[in-house]
């Protein structure tokens with residue numbers, strides 16, 4: 001089962017993993033929040049489920065919506081998008097683990113890509129190459145000849161079977177009306193929020209320790225509300 005992390009636990013995950021690649025940071029967050037799950041089990045989680053769990057963790061710690069700031073590719077205006085986590089998850093039932101798709105009269109049987117698969121193809125030069133390598137890894141029964149077209153069919157079927165594995169967001173620019181879509185990198189997004197939170201929290205610890213002489217563990221035990229109130233009293 002998954003549980004929210006305490007402030008000291010979340011700080012420890014951040015401190016121990018801030019230099020690691022993003023996928024490992026996501027694995028580390030879930031390993032801390034799912035103490036009963038082995039690392040092997042987490043790596044074998046289909047990507048959609050991996051993302052869903054990270055989104056739940058985000059909801060618990062940072063609230064029900066994601067705020068992404070990006071630049072419009074047409075007018076370079078700054079665009080802020082707020083995405084409701086529940087709406088992302090809506091209709092996303094846990095997919096079957098083994099799936100089939102027809103290509104040119106042959107049946108391709110595949111399993112869903114996992115975090116472990118994504119880490120394994122991490123060195124691919126392009127997104128296209130990575131998705132073909134993923135498809136190759138996840139086909140469990142392959143026909144005698146595996147053409148690039150067959151791999152592309154399998155790759156598309158994998159994406160369709162696990163919608164949260166690759167989250168595409170589209171919207172219109174409020175400045176110029178340009179419509180475009182972008183991939184939401186859930187792991188990078190959630191880790192960035194963890195980083196902002198950790199920096200904010202340590203700043204609060206620093207200010208309260210300086211004002212009152214309290215220890216870090218004492219300050220972290222205060223609820224965010226109490227911390228804010230003391231900060232206001234000390235610094236106005």
Ligand SMILES: [Zn+2]
Pocket residue numbers: 072073074075076077173174175176177178
């Ligand atoms: Zn624009």
